[in-house]
Amino acid sequence: LTLVSERVVPVSSRLLTVTVGPPASIRPEVPLTNSTGGVPFAGRVSIRDAGGNVVTSYGSGVRVSAVNATGVFNDAHPLFGHLTQGVVAGSANFTDLVIREAASYTLVYSSSDLLPHHSFVTIAVGPPAKLHIKTQPVPSTGGLFLSTQPVVTIRDLGGNLVTDGSPFSLTASLLTNTTHTHGLTSPLHGHTILPSVSGVVTYTDLLIREAAPLYFLTFSAQGSVTLAPHTSVSFSVVPGNASSLSVNTQPLASVGGVTLLTQPLLTLRDAGGNRVATATATTVWVQLVSPAA
DSSP states (O other): OEEOOSSSOOEEOSOOOOOOOOOOEEEEEEOOOOEETTOOEEEEEEEEOTTSOBOTTOOSOEEEEEEETTSOOSSSSOEESOOEEOOBTTEEEEEEEEEOSOEEEEEEEEOTTSBOEEEEEEEEOOOOOEEEEEEOOOOEETTSBOSSOOEEEEEOTTSOBOOSSSOOEEEEEEEEOOOOSSSOOOOEESOOEEEOBTTEEEOOOOEEOSOEEEEEEEEEEESSSOOOOEEOOOEEEEOOOOOEEEEEEOOOOOOTTSOOSSOOEEEEEOTTSOBOOOSSOOOOOOOOOOOOO
């Protein structure tokens, strides 16, 4: 140090050495960059003494956590990745931090008794990345509209609804590994191809005729990017109430006054054409219709 005065000859002190002090706080080295839902981002902090010098000898790790700045916690633990990093030469480097839900967040870096550091990051909705079935189909009745119609949404990597951009065209199709019992091809009926509206596709009139214990709906999308098809949970279609008769065995030509050589065999069917095995006795009337003379 050199002391200077207008009337006194300057005097220099002994050599003064200032060393790095004990660790006191955590400070950022690289500013956080805003990201989109489900996309990794990075952060790097360093350990500093009271004067702001990097403490290279610090041996404990640093942990990072996140708090939703809006106070809405749809994710109990919104931050994913390697949340604790060791300190090397005074720095802790986080390279794979991920937040799924689009919102504003406060990241808190902490370690032992050091003064923590708070950083702010905004997670926006990203581009379309996948399909999500918001409303799954449930067991239904053959030949009738599915009792719960599926609702499918367009999501980003983090699962946020993508409402912007060009609409997608979604196609619903039917999958089954059930052996069909009466020859129906089990197609899916109704408006199976619909456009997305603000990222949502709502089906209203899908129906399946043939009863079977195991069906799946699969949805595929065409649009600005390629999205992987998505398949629903399994569901069943059961026979409904009897609504019609079918003639399984037709009568053949016979002789007047003699019992028909081949007696007709009738089956009760539901709206989808499935055989109805009703527990209640059903009376069937037969009427002879002769051609006009």
